[in-house]
Amino acid sequence: MQGDLVILFALIDYLCPPMDLLENLNDAQRAAVSNYKCPSLIVAGAGSGKTRVLTSRIAYMLQQGVEPWKILALTFTNKAAAEMRERIGRMVGEEQSRRLWMGTFHSIFLRILRLEADKIGYPSSFTIYDTADSRNLLKHIIKEMNLSDDTYKPAAVQARISLAKNNLITANAYAADEAFALEDRDRKQPALAAIYNEYARRCKHNGAMDFDDMLLNINILFKDHSDVLERWQKRFDYILVDEYQDTNYAQYIIIRRLAQHHSQVCVVGDDSQSIYSFRGAKIENILRFKSDFPAAQTFKLEQNYRSTQNIVGAANSVIERNANRLPKESFSSGTEGEKIKVIKAYTDKEEASLVADEIRSRIRSGGAGWGDVAILYRTNAQSRAFEESLRRRGIPYRIYGGMSFYQRKEVKDVLAYMHLIVNPRDDEAFRRVVNYPTRGIGDVTVARLSEAASARGISLFEAAREGAAEVNAGTQKRIKDFADLIDGFSVQRDQLSLYDFGLEVATRSGIIGSYRTENTPEAQSALDNIEELLNSMRTFTSDSVDDDGVTLPPTLTDWLQSITLLTDQDEDNSGDHVTLMTIHAAKGLEYKYVFIVGMEEQLFPSPRSVNSGEDLEEERRLFYVAITRAKEAVALSHCASRFKWGSVEPCSPSRFIKEIDPKYIDNADDEEASSELNRLWDVKKIQQTSAGRNFGHQNSFSEHAGSSNRNHAERFAARGQHGQNERHAGISDAGHGQISSAPPAGNFKPVTHTTRPTVADSGNYAAGQRVAHAKFGIGTITAVEQVTGDTKISVNFDTGGARTLLAKFAKLAIVG
DNA sequence: CGGACGAGGATTTTT
DNA sequence: TCCTCGTCCG
DSSP, X not given: OHHHHHHHHHHHHHHSOOOOTTTTOOHHHHHHHHOXXXXXXXXXXXXXXXXXXXXXXXXXXXXXXXXXXXXXXXXXXXXXXXXXXXXXXXXXXHHHHTTSEEEEHHHHHHHHHHHHGGGGTOOTTOEEEOHHHHHHHHHHHHHHTTOOTTTSOHHHHHHHHHHHHHTTOOXXXXXXXXXXXXXXXXXXOTTHHHHHHHHHHHXXXXXXXXXXXXXXXXXXXXXXXXHHHHHHHHHOSEEEESSGGGOBHXXXXXXHHHHSSSOEEEEEEOGGGOOOGGGTBOHHHHHTHHHHSTTOEEEEEOEESSSOHHHHHHHHHHHTTOSSOOOOOOEEOSOOOOOBEEEEEEEHHHHHHHHHHHHHHHHHTSSOOGGGEEEEESSGGGHHHHHHHHHHHTOOEEEOSSSOGGGSHHHHHHHHHHHHHHOTXXXXXXXXXXXXXXXXXXXXXXHHHHHHHXXXXXXXXXXXXXXXXXXXXXXXXXXXXXXXXXXHHHHHHTTSOHHXXXXXXXXXXXXXXXXXXXXXXXXHHHHHHHHHHHHHHHHOOOOOBOTTXXXXXXXXXXXXXXXXXXXXXXXXXXXXSEEEEEHHHHTTOOEEEEEEOOOBTTTSXXXXXXXXXXXXXXXXXXXXXXXXXXXXXXXXXXXXXXXXXXXXXXXXXXXXXXXXXXXXXXXXGGHHHHHHHHHHHHHHHHHHHHHSOOHHHHHHHHHHHHHHTOOHHHHHHHHOOSSHHHHHHHHHHHHTTTTTTSOGGGGSOTTSOSSOOOOGGGGGOOTTOEEEETTTEEEEEEEEEEETTEEEEEEEXXXXXXXXXXHHHHOOEEOO
């Protein structure tokens, strides 16, 4: 009998042998995977197979018999968590992987908070406020306290409160702290402590937490309830943290608390990629891990599998200038590859054109698709010009960030109804929807309701339901009708499917009807977005799993919170389009070709960072992150002038360009041309001030006038998110033609030039002509364009590569 | 109470 | 230049 079993197991092993997880790893990776029984610091350079190591380590632990629910794995995005879960599932089976406690800090601790909410005085159905919600509440409070929102800018107040929370300073602690009081007095904001206090009170009263509250409250829970803490400590034998360099103090303390007794902590990260200090992230957390956990072993993953030698070399030459680093030698296992290209332009407009041209010629030459290309910038505002240039050429693109789908007014309105239904205590949600769509309950009435509510210590919604406000009979009825509407929804919530319920809310609230009657492109777009939102209810499946691995049916609460906790990176990034995003958003992603644009002083590094050594180091790390996204080629672009705040500002090349070791840069000796360019710009500026508008100025003015002609629907189409935008981005060029079909100049306002002025010396060159250049050899002119003081000539050189040259410097000889 | 129109501010990065 | 907020008037 025994023997039979052995044979049976052997047979099973033979038929489906357990995957050898240590195979196909390099030595450093293998060590990091197999030594799981000790605290570990895995320093993972860019492209070093970090995710692979993390997933293999977890899978290996499972294979060695560790129970999946004893493992807590924390990531920064849902996407990263989902991806890892999937990969682990492929290694050891889904049965195991789905039972792991794996997710973002916020989603995991939210789960715990919901279970323990009563212990810290919250309903388990508490609402989550996103940044906009919490800012609105702050605005309210500042106004109510009769403070000027000029001295108390809501965004700044919010940032300060956020910073306090990230450092586990509660409102009471803040008020009691002399140093803060002094600082606030110096900043002429003595009421900050009072605002913080009122904000915290209102959040609690509303049964709501903001993002920072989740981390703060879990710490309060663990601090005040040692039995609860102990239960969760025992729960997790192993804790793994991804992107450890980006954890803040609150997160750090949570990990330390949970690990206090017996858990083995494994953190993975790269100090060179710490780019979130503005949000409270502490690079020190990773730098001092070894002193926090003296028994820790360090594993260094230094082999870069992603990028070419030139890219890794260039990135290293930059990051080496930072003082505050863990020692590490990144090296590439790839080919030498292309050198880094620097693209110089006169204006932001031209920068976008040159980049788009370069993208097009790269893709046309074969071997890669649009999806292999990313345009990365420092600020979201830079996306506009590229949007234009890509659209004009019919290149499919997609923009990430900026106004996200879930921040749209119409979407937030529908969500506010849901929030109020789930949590009737949420006064902010109440205020948002009580008179939207308009139902004759105005500010005056809400003020009366508010009085009644605070007098009786109840929520606005309860006050509405009880008819507590002193108003005339007609208004009273309207209030009652609204309360009945919401109560009706609460009943339906338990009877209908998620999707049917959503449709019911969107319809019976009157939101859909009001957009229907509007009958404008904007309204149609809003309807599309609402439909999209409802569709996401249909396809939503809860990832809530109990310890037996049984998936729980999705609830409205699950769906709402999954939406609030979505991050930019969680969006589907597949598809054959050029990707436009901020460098921050690009962390963790990779592309064959990366264009880092706007490489200028006053932009990148950000002007706010240049006065502090630490901040400048962070900007440098940001640049490092940008370069290391590329697998095969990097191009940097900058321009001599940029449209900012409605006027043209001169720009000089970023110091970061000069920080790259010149041996990694394509024609590094071309620097002269760049300074020529700047000199030229200075001349231009003088002309501008002395002789009024010159052509260059007028051109850029007119082009902006042209771009403003885009209607809302079109902009939505281009900026929209979630699937439908992919479609729009693809067709935007053909579909909404006023910009793409006619030659650009034709669309501009009549007051400006419709053709470019011709200057005498342009006669020497023409498209199609063959020319010779001292350095690049022979090529064919593809375009000739007049710019102030010179002629710009685009040439396709036979040796490969298109180039834009200035007649003055290039000294082209006409061939034949 | 709600829509229209005018003034002024905006650009770091985001879980 | 664009968007948001506040005010004024119907």
